[in-house]
Each structure stands twice: as structure tokens, then as C-alpha cells.
Amino acid sequence: MAKPATTVTIIAERLLQAKIFKLLDETGASGYTVVEGSGKGHNLIRTHERPSIVRDFDIVRIEFVMSDGEHAREIAQQIADTYFKDYSGIITISPVEVLRPELF
Amino acid sequence: MAKPATTVTIIAERLLQAKIFKLLDETGASGYTVVEGSGKGHNLIRTHERPSIVRDFDIVRIEFVMSDGEHAREIAQQIADTYFKDYSGIITISPVEVLRPELF
Amino acid sequence: MAKPATTVTIIAERLLQAKIFKLLDETGASGYTVVEGSGKGHNLIRTHERPSIVRDFDIVRIEFVMSDGEHAREIAQQIADTYFKDYSGIITISPVEVLRPELF
Amino acid sequence: MDLLANFASSFVSQLQSPTLAFLIGGMVLAATGSKLAIPDAVYRFIIFVLLMSIGLHGGMEIREADPTELALPALFAALIGVIAVLLGAQTLGRLPGVSKDDAYATAGLFGAVSASTLAVAMVVLEEKEIPFEAWAPALYPFMDIPALILAIVLASLAKAKQSGEKAKRVAIGEIIKDSLRSSALSALLLGLAIGFIAEPREVHEGFYDLLFRGFLSVLMLVMGMEAWARLSELRRVAHWYAAYAVIAPITHGLIGFGLGYIAHVLVGFSPGGVIILAIIAASNSDISGPPTLRAGIPGANPSSFIGASTSVGTPIAIAVCVPLFVALAEVVFGL
Amino acid sequence: MDLLANFASSFVSQLQSPTLAFLIGGMVLAATGSKLAIPDAVYRFIIFVLLMSIGLHGGMEIREADPTELALPALFAALIGVIAVLLGAQTLGRLPGVSKDDAYATAGLFGAVSASTLAVAMVVLEEKEIPFEAWAPALYPFMDIPALILAIVLASLAKAKQSGEKAKRVAIGEIIKDSLRSSALSALLLGLAIGFIAEPREVHEGFYDLLFRGFLSVLMLVMGMEAWARLSELRRVAHWYAAYAVIAPITHGLIGFGLGYIAHVLVGFSPGGVIILAIIAASNSDISGPPTLRAGIPGANPSSFIGASTSVGTPIAIAVCVPLFVALAEVVFGL
Amino acid sequence: MDLLANFASSFVSQLQSPTLAFLIGGMVLAATGSKLAIPDAVYRFIIFVLLMSIGLHGGMEIREADPTELALPALFAALIGVIAVLLGAQTLGRLPGVSKDDAYATAGLFGAVSASTLAVAMVVLEEKEIPFEAWAPALYPFMDIPALILAIVLASLAKAKQSGEKAKRVAIGEIIKDSLRSSALSALLLGLAIGFIAEPREVHEGFYDLLFRGFLSVLMLVMGMEAWARLSELRRVAHWYAAYAVIAPITHGLIGFGLGYIAHVLVGFSPGGVIILAIIAASNSDISGPPTLRAGIPGANPSSFIGASTSVGTPIAIAVCVPLFVALAEVVFGL
Ligand SMILES: Nc1ncnc2c1ncn2[C@@H]1O[C@H](COP(=O)(O)O)[C@@H](O)[C@H]1O
Ligand SMILES: Nc1ncnc2c1ncn2[C@@H]1O[C@H](COP(=O)(O)O)[C@@H](O)[C@H]1O
Numbered sequence A, B, C: 001m002a003k004p005a006t007t008v009t010i011i012a013e014r015l016l017q018a019k020i021f022k023l024l025d026e027t028g029a030s031g032y033t034v035v036e037g038s039g040k041g042h043n044l045i046r047t048h049e050r051p052s053i054v055r056d057f058d059i060v061r062i063e064f065v066m067s068d069g070e071h072a073r074e075i076a077q078q079i080a081d082t083y084f085k086d087y088s089g090i091i092t093i094s095p096v097e098v099l100r101p102e103l104f
Numbered sequence D, E, F: 001m002d003l004l005a006n007f008a009s010s011f012v013s014q015l016q017s018p019t020l021a022f023l024i025g026g027m028v029l030a031a032t033g034s035k036l037a038i039p040d041a042v043y044r045f046i047i048f049v050l051l052m053s054i055g056l057h058g059g060m061e062i063r064e065a066d067p068t069e070l071a072l073p074a075l076f077a078a079l080i081g082v083i084a085v086l087l088g089a090q091t092l093g094r095l096p097g098v099s100k101d102d103a104y105a106t107a108g109l110f111g112a113v114s115a116s117t118l119a120v121a122m123v124v125l126e127e128k129e130i131p132f133e134a135w136a137p138a139l140y141p142f143m144d145i146p147a148l149i150l151a152i153v154l155a156s157l158a159k160a161k162q163s164g165e166k167a168k169r170v171a172i173g174e175i176i177k178d179s180l181r182s183s184a185l186s187a188l189l190l191g192l193a194i195g196f197i198a199e200p201r202e203v204h205e206g207f208y209d210l211l212f213r214g215f216l217s218v219l220m221l222v223m224g225m226e227a228w229a230r231l232s233e234l235r236r237v238a239h240w241y242a243a244y245a246v247i248a249p250i251t252h253g254l255i256g257f258g259l260g261y262i263a264h265v266l267v268g269f270s271p272g273g274v275i276i277l278a279i280i281a282a283s284n285s286d287i288s289g290p291p292t293l294r295a296g297i298p299g300a301n302p303s304s305f306i307g308a309s310t311s312v313g314t315p316i317a318i319a320v321c322v323p324l325f326v327a328l329a330e331v332v333f334g335l
């Protein structure tokens, strides 16, 4: 009963979180899951362990699953184009299978 | 030395966490990893940021890796059948490779 | 514009985190993302919920993405050989696609 | 007239009370999109300290109390919980756009008790120097648990009737345990036990009681923020929830006040105790209730029952019912 | 000579002050690789309590104050914010290896205000029993917001000029909102409002003020640890940042002191108020500034502007500027 | 007879002590599956405050102390750490079902010191008004570090012998650093240093000391919960661990008391100091020990050594050894 789908994983600064959520809602992602983390890339080292009032530079890992892989890719591309010129972040796309495909 | 295996990712309410762990233990998953998160789906918006005494509605992301893909799929299906009729949650299945395959 | 790449996911005790970061920096991973979690394997049960001063036994989930799959596998193997003889941990390798491939 | 004037003045003074100022402050913060947030860990510790403080104090005082006095008020507390749920099921449950499951869950939540509102009541009584029985806070579980059980049992019966199957036996023992194990009741009962057995006056006064008011002010801030934030969820469900969430606390409180008055006449339950009974009746559960109801009535939509209670029920209980029942008591008992 | 002797003795006494001892202690911990860490949740609660305490106190005192007195110092505060940014853009911005964007962001940060440094200043004034206007902490946003806005506007103009396009309109309203919504300013303003309206003396004295010094000591520890930890980031960028971060606080503080003195002469601004104005001028933003600037000047590298301010600017403001301006006031006003 | 009667009465009074009531309360909560949890961030802040408080107080008092007095007790502390590890290796290490690595790690943990138990001892001494040397808490690292080093060295030698290879040089410097950098020792030493240098009496009394008892009560709750939760892990390993975890604290404590008595006779070490020495000897490490041992003896199974210490060793140290050594001192020194 498992059917193929696509998971898009967006790793970004929390600064962008609300905007990415909005974009996902508008473009029709049926849901998403977020976990908080830390990381290192080309810019700032972001450690979750250091106390910080300013949480906007923390890393969030947002993933959304869609049945329609083409649509998922388009959304991913749109996020990359809109935000990741100016701000930190990476996007990966992976093939998965989902149970209960009617949800996605 | 990498060998193929299957990762099952379960995103569910924390309410179910203990029950899912029990089921995983009983069905013979050799281990699992959990991270806490938040998310949006068809029901409640769950934000990790808002203070809450009641953590039962938070989102947990549970993943387990198994060498035996068939077995992993069966476990995944069983979790979906047992819990995800009544409660929120999604399950994805992905192909991976593992190092130290004797562990899984 | 998506190009194939490889994601390596390392699940380990926090004890090893700093050493793994160092190894990743030295071997040329362009970045990595970490989330904190808990888990169960063959050894200790690690629960994120119990208060603990000693965070060294917590589980961290480190993932890094590289365009060069061969290189990624070598790094993964090196981490497994260096640390996972003595300490807890698992490594999975998955095929993904990335946007903005110049970053990896 | 006196009652009205009294209520008006009590209400106005309550409006200037720091407690309410923090509650409203929290709403304003949320409404203006402030990033200020009380960390989750701090919030949970605050709840713990407040309930331990109430528990420890009660436990130490109970040493000198006559336990049989508790009987009638406790019975009344249970009765109020039951009536509240039945009322809710019969009113909210019959309205258009409200599913049976959602109605039972919401009624259960409003029948159950809020630890935070209880804490507010105790501060107000202390400020007004109105004495009450030391064991009065211990009435909490006597109202909370029957309400939750009844809501889940009714929902389960309704489902069975609908599907034509025999009702699944509701695990009542599990509901009681779930409720007692919730962080709120655990802390209160632990405090009662330690207070009773070890009489830790020094640590109570020098720490738990010392931090009580300050922590309560922070809690009010959080509750105000939450109330506003949940409004958006409430807006997504039928308007009846909002109406119910305004009327139910006042109704339940009046029932509580009435039964409390009877206990006053019959067994000398103090006026302060009557106020506490009325206010916990007016309150709705924010800690033990939601997860217990979610587990027991999986078909209910948390958005509706949590939204109604957090966004409307709790502010009404704190901002309207607390001054209302204090004023009522002042008139009725001539305080 | 007197100034120097006075400054020397004030500086030495400040060095033995617990505040500074905790700051240095934090640096030593970080330098030796200690695993001791103040949990994030506790740190954020501490900031909340400190700013609520300052706000509540101010709000209660303002009840008796003449609001028109605030006008000139507030104007001067805004002026200092503006001058600081212009100075930074003209000095740091012309140095080799410093990008325009980075220069504007850094100048904005040093023109803006640090809540923590403000808290230190208030403890020192209290210890020295130097009185100041209750509304002095309310000068904070008057300096903070213009500095942030100007930095972002200048960066945006520079970018437009460079690219030959017309400048994107800077959403000034957004910047003001962003700044007011930051956890620091929200807490301060909330405290002012609640203090003014509800006058919660009891909860202020029994909780917020009670915890003030202790929490400040913990905050200093965190700031010391952070200062050291960020040094590594600072090292990755041009050395000019470090030089700027030493000179700017002292310069801005002196400008603040000067304008404060004028306000003293013109409208009787108190010596304590002058010190506060000088110290918030010397301080640099650690809470509202970084994310606002990050959002407004996305091309700027956070490593440079945060590194310079956290690692060098803040320790200089606390360890050098606080005793400096207290000593200066003692000489100038003959305290 | 006197000792027994005294011990019995001291034990009974200790059983009613709030400290123990919270410890047992925590166990009961965990046993009944309560969801009450003290947030991790709060727990870590509590440890910080307790150790800072002990440190600050010690540091301020040491100003007037004669540092040479510390020499003999410090030497004895180190000796106790060493003896404890050797004893453990020779007893636990020879039992069936216990691996060499596990035995060394467990012996190391029981030879090392618990900051929480030390805090309990200090509260009890204060309550009983038994004076002790201000520097007595500073004996902690002198016992802790040698125990951890010896355990790791022995394990490494044993492994080398087994594998026939030359022993890997143990990085003793690393172990010492690891230990000193642990959050517990860092906080204690930082407190000592700040107390000694800056003498922050006001912030100590008004904050750290103020919160001491309350925070200790919360800590006891956490330790009780942890003790119960870890029992399941202990059950998975050989029963000998449980037996060892009962006997070792008492044995080590007696050795500590004996050596303390010698120091009393030779250099006038105070009875209170002797009690502290005995109790830290009886305690087992819960903060610095586990990760240091895990890193140093990777072959050891954390379930066994952490289980034995958290579930059995710590409750024995607090509930049995504290009253035992106080009673013993009362008899021996005629307090
Ligand atoms: N190659 C990578 N693999 C995994 N995560 C990455 C990688 N590169 C960047 N990241 C994540 O993206 C964040 C921002 O990256 P950057 O913009 O390069 O600083 C980092 O903090 C990491 O969390
Ligand atoms: N399409 C999706 N992609 C990723 N996560 C999802 C998706 N749909 C639902 N979820 C997660 O599953 C949780 C419960 O979903 P729901 O039951 O639809 O409210 C959400 O809070 C999300 O964390």
C-alpha cells in the first residue's frame, strides 16, 4: 500500500521560518514538520548549546512530503530562488514512499 | 562495505510515542532515534515555541533503520493501521545504505 | 536545476560530536546540520525527557550533504572505523538531489 | 443593587490588580506580535512551584484539620463536575455544526479544573484577607476526575450507539490514573503529602511561597499570550464554542457557589471555601484535561476544545468569575 | 588629575565589583573550555525578569513624573543614535577589507542599545546611591530605533547607488515594529505599562527586584562566556572591527555624556540620568539589533558585526565605560 | 548502645527532614508513573546555583583561613579516592558476571564525589548548627580527580595486559582537565574564586543562599525520580552491582570518618569537617564522573555503572550515610 512520493528538506535560518511556512501554505503543501538544530556552513557557526536571546540565527530543518514530485520540486525551487540568494540555507530532495497516500 | 537497508520515518503526536516504542520493541526493530519537533498538517498547528505544559500534542519524529526491508514495511504498516486511523501522523519509507550492517 | 548528491546521516553520542565535527572539517565536508534527539539501540536507553546534567550520552543526529558521493562514503567509513568500534552510533547513506549544487 | 455596586467595585479593583494586568499584558503582547516568550522550561517549573506551594501549605494545615469536614464539599465538587458535563452535552452538543465528540470533550474540559485559576483565587483571597479551609485546594481532584470520566464515558456510549456495536468498555481506572499522574495533580498531591508528613515550613516560606506571586504574574502573562494565540484556532470552528466558553464558566461557578452555600449552612463550610469551590467550578482544565480527553475521545478535534477553553474560558474565569464570586460572597456573607 | 585619580579609583573598585567578577569569570570559563553552561531557557527568563524589573520600577515612578522633562533627553538620545551610525559609516566604512554592508550593520549595532549594559548601569548607580530620573531607562528605544533605521536606510541607499537602480523603499514601519517587538523592548515596555497602570509594588519588590542582582550576576557570566566564544569569529574578519569596537563605545559614551550635560544645564537632567544616557550610548545592541539588521541588511556578514559587538564592544562598555562615566560624573558634578 | 540510640534518633529525625521527604517523593512519583518532570534547563540551573553558593561562601570565608590547614585533609581526601577505587576493583572486579571494565568504571564512580550529596551534607550541618571549616567543600576535587584517574589507568593497564600489547599511555592531564571542566567543578571553583576575590556578600545572601534550600528540595525530587527510573537499567545487569552500591558508600564513609578523625587529632580538623569528609567519601559522582569514565573506559557499559550509582548509591549516601555520620560524630566528638 506504499506509494512513491517526494520529501523536500529545507535547512534554513529561523529568520526565514515564518516566510517559508507562508509560502508552503500558499503553494499547497499539505503539511510540514520542523525540527530545531544547529549547523555549520559557509557562514556563521550556529550552536544550539550556547545561550542566546536571539534565536533568529538558529537552524531549522523543515521537511515536507508530497505525492506530486513535480510540484514539490517547483516549490523547492521557488524557495531557493526567493530566499537563498540572500540568506543561508540548503535544500535537498529525496524519493520516499508513503503510507496513507491520500494525505499528501 | 555499505549495504542496502530501509529507513522508516514516523511523524506522530507525542501521545503515541510510548506505544510506538513498545510496538517497535515487540516487532523486533533493533533500535530507533527520536527528535522532537513541531509541524502542521490537517489538524492542530503544533508550535514548539509556545510554552506548554501539555507536551502530548507535540510532534515527534521517530526513525528506525532495518536491513530487512520487508519487515520494516510490515512494521510501518502495522503502526499506520493501529494508530493513524484515530490519531495524527504520517509515515515515510526510504531506501538507504548502512555501514556496519550487522547492527540492523 | 537539481543535481544528484549524497546525504550521510550519523547518529552518535554527543560525547563524539566535537570529534566528528573536527573530522568533517578536516576531510572537507562543506557543512553539516545537527539535531538533538534521543534513542534506543543495543546499549543505554537515552531519553531526552529525563533531566540530566550529563549531556554527553545524549543522541545527536548529524547529517552532511556532498556532491561527490565517493568522498562522502569515504568520510562515513572513516568515522565508522575511528569511533564506532568503541562507541555507540550508526551511519546511513542516502541518495538525494540538491538545489544550488555549487554549495556542496 | 448592593450586589451590583459591590461587584462593580470589586471588578474595577480586580482590573487594576497586577494579576489581571499581566493577563491582559500577555494578550497585548501576542496581539502585537511581540517576540517575547517565556521559555517552556520556565513555564513548567512555574506551574510546579505554584502547585507545590499550594500543596505544601495545605498539607501542613491539614494536620490540624478535621478530615470529615471535607466530605460534603468533596461530594459537592464531584456533583458539580458531573452536572457541568451533562449540561454541556445537552446544550453545546445539540447545536448545529458541533460534533458529538467535540461537545463531550469541550464539556469535559469545562467541567474539569484549572490549577492556574485556583492559584489566582488563592492570591485574591489572601489579598482580601478572606480565610478558607486549608484543605480547600484538595477539592480539585474531586471535581476534575469525575468530569473527565463522565465526558469520556458519554462519548464512548454515543459512539457505540451510533455504530450499533456494543460500547467499548471505558477504562475508568486508566482515566483516574492519567488524571492523577498529570503534572498538575501530581505536584499538588506531592505537596500535600510532603507538607503533611515532613512539615517543611522553612522551605515553603523561604522558597515556594516567596516565589508564589512573582511566578503567578509570569504565569498570567503566558496565559494571556496563549489566549490570544489560540483565538485563531477558535475562529476556525463553530461560533457556538465561543458562546459556550463565555456562559459555561459563569453557570458552573454559580452552581458551585450555590452548593457551597448549602455546605456552609449544613457543615459550616467557610465563605472563603465557598468562593474557592465556585471558582474551581468556573475554571476549565488546561493541564490534565486536554491530553486525557484527547486519548479518551480521539474523534474530537483539539482545535475546538482547547481553543474554546484557552482563548475564552480561562480569561472569563479569571477576569470575570474571580471578582464576581468574591463580590457575591461579600454580599451574601456580609464579609 | 582629579579625574584621572578618580577614574583610577572608581575603575579599581569596579574591578572588584561582583558584576565585573562574574563577567571575567565567564570569560575564564570559556577560555579554559569549561562545560558549564547557563541553559538557554534560564538566560532568556533572566533577561525577561531584568527588563520587567526595570520597566515596572520606571512605570511606577513615572506616575509622579512630569512627562515633558523626557522631551529633550529623548531627542538627544535619538541624536546620539544617528550620530553613532554616521560616524561608524564614515570611519569603519572607509577602512580596507570592510564591506559597505558590514560597516553599516556594525555601526547600527553600536548605535543601538544593550539592555544588559543598561541593567549594569542601574545596579552601579544604586550601589553608589546616585539618583536618576525614573524614566531614564525609557530613553532606550529613542536611541535604539533611529540607529537601526538609519543603518538599514543607508545600506539600502548604498546598494541602490552601486547597482544603479532606484533604492528599494525601506520599510521603516517594519523596522520600528521589529524593534519594539523584540523580546528586550517588549519586556521593558510591558513593564513600564503594567507599572504605570497597575502599580504592582508588592510583586516588584518581592520578586522582580528581589532576583535582580542575582540574575544580573548570572547574565554577566553568560556575557563573559559569549564574549570569549565569539572571539574566534572576530578573528576571521578584518582587524579593524576590533579597533572600532574599542573606540566606538567610548566615543559614543562621551557624546552621550556631553549632550546629557547640556540637558542638565538646560532642563535640569540629573547627573544620574546623564550617566545612564552616556552608558546606553556606549552600549551596543545584543538582542533587538542583530536580527533586525540581519533582516534589513542581508548582505552583511553576522560574524563580523556580532563578533565585534559581543566580544569586544560589550566588555568595553561594561568594564571600561561604566566606571569611566561614573568617575567623570563624580568630577564634573562634584558628586 | 549510645551510638545505636543516637543513630536511630538521628535517622528518624532525618527521615522526617524535608530533604529526604523530597527524595522519597521523587521516587514515589517515578514509581507511580507521574508525568511531573523538572525541566532539564531548570535542573542544570539548580546545580549551578547550589555549587556557586557553596563556592562563593567558601571563597569568602577562606579569606580569613590558614591555607596550610587544608593540607592534611586534602591528602586524606586523595587517599580515600584511591583506596575506594582499589577496594572496588578488588571486590566488585572479582565477582562473576562483572567485566573488568565495568568494575573499574563503577569503582571510579564510587570513589569520586557527588556535588548534590555535598549540598545535602551542608544543609544538615547548618540545621544542626555544627560548624565546619569554610574550605571543607574544596576537598571535593582532591578526592574526585585521583579516583577517576586511577580507575581509568587501571582499566587501561588491564586491557593492555589482556591484549598483550603495551598499555596505551593514559592522558592523565586530559582526565584532570575533563574533571575540572565539568559543570559541577567549574561552578564550585568559579564560586570559590569570585568569593575570594570579589567578596560578593550581597548577591550571595540575597540570591544564591536565598534559593539554596528551595533548589535543594527540587534537586532531591529529581534525584529521587532518577533513582527509580534507573532501577530498570540496574535490573538488566548482575545483582552484584546493587550489593556493591549499598556497601561501598558506607565503607568509604567509614574510611573517610576514620581518616578525618586522625586529622582532627593531628591538626585540629573540626568535627563538622570530619562529617563532610566522610559524606563526600560516601557519595558517588553524578556529574563529572560518568562522561569522564565513559570517555576513558569506552568498554564499560554505562547501564551498569550509572544504574548502580544513581539508583542505589546516591539514595544510600543521602538517606543512610548522612544521618549515620552525623550520629557517629555526635557520639565520637560528644557534640
Ligand atoms: N553540506 C551541508 N550539509 C548539511 N548541512 C549543511 C551543509 N551546508 C550547509 N548546511 C546547513 O545550512 C546552514 C547554513 O549554511 P551556510 O549558509 O552555508 O552557512 C548551516 O548552518 C548548516 O546547518
Ligand atoms: N505532508 C507532510 N509533510 C511533512 N509532515 C507532515 C505532512 N503532513 C503532516 N505532517 C506532520 O504530521 C503532523 C500531524 O499531521 P495531521 O494529522 O495532518 O495534523 C503534522 O503536525 C506534521 O508534523
Ligand SMILES: Nc1ncnc2c1ncn2[C@@H]1O[C@H](COP(=O)(O)O)[C@@H](O)[C@H]1O
Binding pocket: B029, B030, B031, B032, B033, B034, B063, B064, B065, B066, B103, B104, C011, C012, C038, C039, C040, C041, C042, C043, C044, C046, C059, C087, C088, C089, C090
Ligand atoms: N536500527 C536503528 N535505527 C535507528 N536508530 C538507531 C538504530 N540503532 C541504533 N540507533 C541509534 O543509535 C543510538 C546508539 O545505538 P547503540 O549503540 O546500539 O546503543 C541509539 O540510541 C539510537 O539513537
Ligand code: NA
Binding pocket: D084, D109, D110, D111, D112, D113, D114, D252, D280, D281, D282, D283, D284, D285
Ligand atoms: Na470547571
Ligand code: NA
Binding pocket: E084, E109, E110, E111, E112, E113, E252, E280, E281, E282, E283, E284, E285
Ligand atoms: Na549605543
Ligand code: NA
Binding pocket: F084, F109, F110, F111, F112, F113, F252, F280, F281, F282, F283, F284, F285
Ligand atoms: Na566517593
